[in-house]
Amino acid sequence: MKRGLLFLAVLIILFLCGCVSFEKNIPEKNKTEYSNIKNNLYINLNISKNQSFQNTNNNTVKNKIENKVNLPKILNYEIIAYGAFGEKNRGCYYYYEGNKTIIVINLGEMPTAGYKIEIINITETDNGIIVYYKVIPPKEIAAMVITYPYIKISVNGSFYNVECKEIKD
Numbered sequence: 001m002k003r004g005l006l007f008l009a010v011l012i013i014l015f016l017c018g019c020v021s022f023e024k025n026i027p028e029k030n031k032t033e034y035s036n037i038k039n040n041l042y043i044n045l046n047i048s049k050n051q052s053f054q055n056t057n058n059n060t061v062k063n064k065i066e067n068k069v070n071l072p073k074i075l076n077y078e079i080i081a082y083g084a085f086g087e088k089n090r091g092c093y094y095y096y097e098g099n100k101t102i103i104v105i106n107l108g109e110m111p112t113a114g115y116k117i118e119i120i121n122i123t124e125t126d127n128g129i130i131v132y133y134k135v136i137p138p139k140e141i142a143a144m145v146i147t148y149p150y151i152k153i154s155v156n157g158s159f160y161n162v163e164c165k166e167i168k169d
Contacts, residue, residue, distance in 0.1 A: 082149075084113060085150075100154045106150045111144070112145065
C-alpha cells in the first residue's frame with residue numbers, strides 16, 4: 001500500500017513538473033518568431049509613447065505611424081527534406097509547385113558527416129524573399145566520408161526573387 005501511494009505521489013510530481021514551461025525549451029524556430037514578436041511589440045509601444053508625449057506638449061503632432069519604417073515580414077516555412085547527399089555544387093535554387101515556392105540549399109562537398117543547415121528565418125522583402133541560414137558543423141567525431149548536405153523547404157506563395165544568405169558566427 002505504501003509503495004502504491006509513493007508511486008502515485010511520484011507520478012503527480014512528474015505530471016506537475018511536466019506542465020511547467022521554460023523559455024529554453026522553446027524550439028529554435030519558435031524562439032526566432034518569439035523574439036521578432038517581442039521586438040515588434042517593443043517598437044510599437046515606443047511609437048505609442050512618442051505619440052502621447054507629443055500630444056501632451058501641444059507640439060505639432062506628426063503621425064509616427066506614417067513615418068514608421070516597414071518592418072520585414074517573417075514567413076512561415078515547412079521543411080520538406082534534408083540529408084547528406086544533395087548536389088556537389090554549393091548554392092541555392094528555387095522552383096514552384098502549385099502556390100508554393102520550393103527552396104533548396106546545398107552546402108556542396110563537406111569532408112565529414114554531421115554537417116547540418118539551420119534555417120534562421122525567411123523574410124519577405126519588396127522584391128522577393130531572403131532565406132537566412134546557418135551551417136552547423138559536427139560537434140563530435142564524425143565519419144570521414146564526403147557528404148553533400150542539403151535542405152529543401154517550402155513557403156506559401158510564389159516569390160520571383162529568392163536570395164539565400166549564410167549567417168556566420
